Amino acid sequence: MQPFTTLTGVAAPLPMSNVDTDMIIPKQFLKTIKRTGLKEGLFYELRTDNEGRKVDFVLDEPAYQKAQILVAGENFGCGSSREHAPWALLDFGIRCVIAPSFADIFYNNCFKNGILPIVLPQEQVDLLMDDAERGANAIVSIDLEKQEITGPDGGKITFEVDPFRKHCLLNGLDDIGLTLGHAGDIDSYETKLKQDRPWLIG
Template sequence: MDKFTTLTGVAAPLPTTNVDTDMIIPKQFLKTIKRTGLGKSLFYEMRYNDDGSENPDFTLNQPAWRDAQILVAGDNFGCGSSREHAPWALLDFGIRCVISTSFADIFYNNCFKNGILPIKLPQEDVDKLMDDARRGANATVTVDLEAQEIRGPDGGVVKFDLDPFRKHCLLNGLDDIGLTFEKKASIDAYEANMAEARPWA
């Protein structure tokens, strides 16, 4: 998993509330177990018309936000079914940070396991960042995980809270497998001892 330290980029506004995981990545794209290739289907029903052409009104299809790495979203983002493909699709598109007033619990946890930083903020702070995002490509936002702050294009700073363990994992690029490998020396020593003590096992 890639480390998350400081991210500076364009933030895309998505003020829609209750964006569920089926809206993020519809069910027909869940056949794969690969984490790559899902970005093109992110927000499929909002991004594309029935004939497969792009919907020019959708935020991520507009030139200012095509390369957005930060998403400023409406309340209750990631609700619905517990599909890990949702953060996979966001990450494959290039989104590394999602900011909202609230997230569904399973989606929120899955973000951390895939290198995405979900940030919960009060409504007034989200409104401020949504206004910044609406300004487009000239209004870059910096998310500093170490300092736990978001710096806006006009120099404003928004602080955010985060569980220290989750912060440690993101800063060091540690998913569940990475955390296990941190204990590799102890695991190897245990297995060597077991092999000597119980060679029949």
Template structure:
């Protein structure tokens, strides 16, 4: 998993509440177990018409936001079914941070396990960032995980909270497997000792 330390990128505004995981990545794209290739279908039903053509008015189809790395969204983002493909699709598109007033619990947890930083902020602070995000290509925001700050294009700063353990994992690029591998020396020492003490096992 890629480390998340400091991210400076374009923020795209998505002022919708209750964006569920089926909106993020529709069910017909859940056949794969690969984490790559899903970005093209991110928000598929909002991005494309019935003939597969891009809908120009959708935010991620606008030239200014095609390379967005931050998403500023509405309340209860990631609700619905517990599909891990939702953060996979966001990450494959290039989104590394989602800012919203609140998140669905399972989606929130899945983000951390896949290298995405979800930040929950009071509505008034989200509104400020939403306003910043509506500046198009000038909507450049810096998210500093180490210092837990978000800096807008005008230099204003907002602080955010994050669980210390999850912060440690993101800063060091540790998913569940990476956490286990951190204990590799202790595991190997235990196995060596166990083999000596119980060779019949």
């Protein structure tokens, strides 16, 4: 997993509440277990009409096509637990989502996939939403170590994050990476098990 230390990029505004995971990545795109290629399905039903033709949507505007930060409304990521939702955001290039609240499963899945979800009070989200509406000038910087967001005008906002999740993001550790960090202990245990209970090894 790619570490998250600092991020400076364009922030895109999505002033919608209760954006569910089916809205983030519709069910027809869930046939793959690959984490690439999903950006085409990201917000598909908001980006296209019933005939599949492109309609106006913020991430398709020239100013936001390389956005790395998404500023959204409350209860972002509600609905089903599909892990394809953070995969699709990441495949597009989104590394951070800022909102007043998140659905729990989506929130946890973000950390496991290298995305930083930041919870802020509504008034601070509103300020960042205003900043994001500046288009290509909506450059926001996020410093995970300092837990600090710097807006386009230099204003700073601090945020909270669980220390363990912060450690994992800073070091690029997903569940597999955490397990491999104990490889020495696992090897020692298996060696001792072979000596003490060889009949269990087969």
